[in-house]
Amino acid sequence: MKRLKNVLVTVTAATILLLFGLALRPMETTKAKKPNIIFILADDLGYGDVGFNGQTKIKTPNIDQLAREGMVFRQHYCGTAVCGPSRAALMTGIHTAHATVRELSEWGLNGKPADLTPSDVTVAKELKRAGYTTGIIGKWGLDEGGTTGNTLTQGFDYFYGFKTHREAHHYYPEYIWKNKDKIPLPNNNCAEKRGTYSNDTFAEEAQTFIQQHRSEPFFLYLPFTLPHNELTVPADSRQPYENLGWPKQPMQVAHYHHDPDGNLAYAGMVSRLDRYVGQLMAELIKQHLDENTLVIFSSDNGPGYDKGFFDSNGPFRGGKLQLYEGGIRAPFVARWSGTIKPGTVSDHASAFWDFLPTACELAGVQPSAKIDGISYVSALLGKPKSQKEHDYFYWEINEREGPIQAVRMGPWKGIKLYEKPFELYNLQDDIAEKNNVADKHPDVVAKIRTMMTQIRTDNPEFPLTKRKALY
Incomplete structure (x- = not known):
């Protein structure tokens, strides 16, 4: 009998230890797992072009849902008021007082390609150190010379899109880049607006990237080119805005092959961008990744098209190419189901150069280069008292x-x-x-x-x- 009691005690203890271990293991795994990071970047989208910042004419239900399910920053700034240097600040954590890219190539003193250099440390390089798979799908714009700025030498494992900012000016391009290969699109014709709409393929590629890397931590940089000039979009995206009595905005065709009516095209482009956001979020939910993925949505600079009809700059003055608030204050929303409290608003003042240290903190590494940015993780987690603030911002x-x-x-x-x-x-x-x-x-x-x-x-x-x- 004593021997039987000893056996029962041993079995019971082992069972308790096993159950305790099984109960503990998922918690440890969840705690240790690094979050996926997706940064969706619009091109020339104004602060006021989204519903959560007051837009009434253009419908952005999927982007607005991000805001309802996440946190809106009211004081978030771009890198500057034009695409190339603004994106460089986002990628390197360095603002335009110190950056290697401070203007587009054609505005440099000698017209040299404005590219990232081998010494630049991008957020992709930092996340690679932390074990992330990294991808960029869309407009890069930091490889104007085709040398040191190449995405694959700047920390990305995969690239699909436009290397230069001028390639990104057309929505039915003759070719697109995949890693280092130029992929011809023989059925495309810019002037006739025929073939594959480039941003449709970006959305499809993004969903494929998520599917392929669902079992490992990944960073996906998704810079769409909407709603940048040229103003053109497939008819199904314009259709909801037709026959609303809007004033027509005739467009002249030159370098850009615009649609005839700029207002219809612009609204349709923003709505198509919103559609892509909905597709991306649906894919994350389908892959059971939405609770372990931080999704950020923003824009590279202020609006370049609107002259007042859409109130694209919201309550602010100015737009693209100007350093008034309308040119540099960006729409910004961050969603991370189960971690960021839904429906919250932050007044924390932040900028593009804060993204790199934020990503590093989430990945568990320290930035390896001197930067200007400050992580906004505490703000995202609803801890404003522990959030460090900037002494100044420079553009x-x-x-x-x-x-x-x-x-x-x-x-x-x-x-x-x-x-x-x-x-x-x-x-x-x-x-x-x-x-x-x-x-x-x-x-x-x-x-x-x-x-x-x-x-x-x-x-x-x-x-x-x-x-x-x-x-």
Whole structure:
């Protein structure tokens, strides 16, 4: 009997240990598993072009659902007010005071290709160190010279899309890049708007990427080209906006093969982008990945098309190529089911150069290069008290109206335009930047002017001098 009791005690103890181990193991696995990261980037989409920021004419139900299920940032900034350098800031964590890419190639002093260099450390390189599979599908725009900026040497395992920003100007391109191969699209014709609509393939490729890498941590950078010029979209996306009595906006065809009516095309393009977001989220749910995937949606700079009909810049002044808030404040929403509290709003001030340290923190690694960014993980997790804040934000641009510099420091926003009086705005009281108060606060102006000089490092290709595009 004693022997039987000892056997029972041993079996019972072993059973308890086994059950305890089984119960503990899933928790440990879940805790240890690194989240997938998807960054969806629109092109020239304004702050006010999405429903969650007040858009009423254009319907964006899927993007708005991201906002309902995640967190909206009200004070998120692009890298600058034009695509190439803005995207460089997103990828490297470095703003335009220090970046190797500060303008598009044609606006550089000598017209040299504005590419990332071997010394640049991208978020893809950092996540590769953390064991992630990395992919970019869409517009890269940082390999203008076809050398050092190649995606496959900048940390990405897979690339499908446009290497340069000019390739991305057309929606029915003659070819597309897949890794290092140029894939002809013989049935496409830009002028006739015939063949495969490029962004449709980006959405399809993104879903395939998710399917192929569902069992490993992945980073997917998904920069669509919608709704950038040229303004054209398949008829099924324009149809919901026809016969609404909208004013027509005739478009002239030159470099861009626009549709006849710009308003219908623009609305349809934004809605088609919204459709892609819905397809992507459906795929994540289908693959049981939505609870372990952080999805971020934003735009590379302010709106380039709208002149007021859509209120694309929301309550702000200006748009693309300008450093007023409308040119650099971006729509931003982050969704991570089960981790980010649904339906929340953050007033944390952040910028594109914060994405790299954020991704690194989520992946469990430290940034390996000196950067300007600050991780916004605490803000995403609803812990504003532990969220570090920026002392300042810096932007510059040198296209058309340039050179222009801007610095935000707390509520103050200083803008230095070429051969014009210095402008100072208190964003806390004047979000639309209507009242220049530079004369009333000379001490603040002096401080910001000094910062503009001290923060910036020289780059011989991008001096702060007046110039014209070289081509």
